[in-house]
Amino acid sequence: MTRFNVGGTSQWLFNLSQGLSENEIENLLLVGECPKSETEDSRLSKIPHKKIIGLGPKNSLASTISSFFQLRRAIKDFRPDIVNTHTSKAGVLGRIAAFSLPNRPTIVHTYHGHVLSGYFNPLFERLIQAIEISLSLITDFFLVSGQQVLSDIKKARIIRRSNVLNIWPAVADFSLGDRKKLRASLNIDEARVVVGWLGRKVPIKRIDRILDLAQARPEIYFLIAGDGDSVKETFADRFKSNALANVIELGFTTPSDIWSIADICLISSDNEAMPISPIEASLAKLPVIGVDAGSTREVIIDGDTGYICKAEVGELLKALDKLSTNKAEREAMGLAARKYALEKFNPSSSISRQIQGYREALAQKSRRN
Numbered sequence: 001m002t003r004f005n006v007g008g009t010s011q012w013l014f015n016l017s018q019g020l021s022e023n024e025i026e027n028l029l030l031v032g033e034c035p036k037s038e039t040e041d042s043r044l045s046k047i048p049h050k051k052i053i054g055l056g057p058k059n060s061l062a063s064t065i066s067s068f069f070q071l072r073r074a075i076k077d078f079r080p081d082i083v084n085t086h087t088s089k090a091g092v093l094g095r096i097a098a099f100s101l102p103n104r105p106t107i108v109h110t111y112h113g114h115v116l117s118g119y120f121n122p123l124f125e126r127l128i129q130a131i132e133i134s135l136s137l138i139t140d141f142f143l144v145s146g147q148q149v150l151s152d153i154k155k156a157r158i159i160r161r162s163n164v165l166n167i168w169p170a171v172a173d174f175s176l177g178d179r180k181k182l183r184a185s186l187n188i189d190e191a192r193v194v195v196g197w198l199g200r201k202v203p204i205k206r207i208d209r210i211l212d213l214a215q216a217r218p219e220i221y222f223l224i225a226g227d228g229d230s231v232k233e234t235f236a237d238r239f240k241s242n243a244l245a246n247v248i249e250l251g252f253t254t255p256s257d258i259w260s261i262a263d264i265c266l267i268s269s270d271n272e273a274m275p276i277s278p279i280e281a282s283l284a285k286l287p288v289i290g291v292d293a294g295s296t297r298e299v300i301i302d303g304d305t306g307y308i309c310k311a312e313v314g315e316l317l318k319a320l321d322k323l324s325t326n327k328a329e330r331e332a333m334g335l336a337a338r339k340y341a342l343e344k345f346n347p348s349s350s351i352s353r354q355i356q357g358y359r360e361a362l363a364q365k366s367r368r369n
Contacts, residue, residue, distance in 0.1 A: 001031045002087040003056045005038040006227050006252060007200055008169070008276030009087060009112050015170040017047040019351030030074050032056030032067065032090065038227050039252055050074055055090060064093070072097040075105070082358055084108040084143075092135065099138040106365040108358065109135070110143040111153055112273045132158045141361030143167050143354070145274040146295025163364050165357040168298070170350035171279045171341065177260040186248055188261070193324045194221045196262030198255065198277040201228025206291075209268040211238055212313045213320060214247045220324055225250035225258050259284035263330055264323050270311065272296050282341035287333035289319045305337035
């Protein structure tokens with residue numbers, strides 16, 4: 001994995017490592033370092049891991065080459081049956097390193113999402129697609145997070161065989177905090193409706209849509225939490241003259257805290273894989289409003305656990321108005337959301353499906369040989 005920063009993929013890998021250990025499957029996470037602009041997830045210390053210097057993002061070519069040889073050595077020393085790579089950079093280097101070994105292990109790559117569109121200019125996106133197609137030739141099996149991500153990968157001609165399994169994250173239930181006390185710490189009255197957003201503050205997450213909603217509905221509070229650049233600095237012109245006083249930026253926080261405070265969860269991204277934060281919000285009995293992107297439809301049941309909207313502020317406002325003005329509907333959808341999340345994303349079934357994927361990967365490699 002490229003780096004173990006605070007976010008959905010790190011949580012996925014933490015739960016996977018613990019689940020494999022509980023099933024007596026030895027595992028080791030090879031991981032790069034976080035850049036200074038990101039926070040490393042403290043749970044890394046709780047799972048077996050080895051740091052690979054230079055594997056993290058924004059490193060020099062020399063550091064990246066060095067990280068390749070570190071990966072190769074670590075894989076050779078650990079002698080695994082399976083190498084399962086995650087994220088883009090680690091996915092490239094890890095698969096090549098594993099393939100270069102004599103008596104190579106079975107190679108599995110997990111697509112939690114993809115960077116085939118929306119992140120870079122079209123020319124670079126075509127280069128990424130070409131690299132992924134080439135790497136598919138040395139990959140024995142693929143695990144893909146969500147049906148929409150799988151559809152995108154197939155459309156890009158990266159996966160063309162039947163060597164793939166659709167999986168979903170293991171998201172453990174958690175206890176909520178003291179709602180009254182947490183709201184009081186932010187000077188939010190109990191009667192006010194609060195919308196929560198939790199994620200990495202990067203352009204593709206479209207935080208500007210949250211600010212548009214906040215401007216249109218000043219009576220509603222909007223909490224923005226997660227790693228990344230300050231929203232008030234990035235959008236400084238929009239916060240002039242005490243504008244958007246109903247937007248509160250929390251920085252790093254826990255799911256327990258933000259979903260204890262909030263009444264509604266919002267996903268505003270242009271591109272999503274299987275987003276973790278709305279699953280956590282669902283476990284906290286919150287309805288979710290989300291832009292129809294990636295595998296969001298597999299997290300939200302439209303009209304039952306929340307609303308799926310077109311990527312238009314007007315559509316998001318309609319959904320927000322329905323929920324913000326109807327407490328009974330919020331509570332009913334919240335109960336339905338929790339029931340769905342407990343059934344769909346419970347750690348036991350999710351880990352079992354991952355292990356099923358590993359068994360199929362071993363069988364696929366055996367047949368290819």
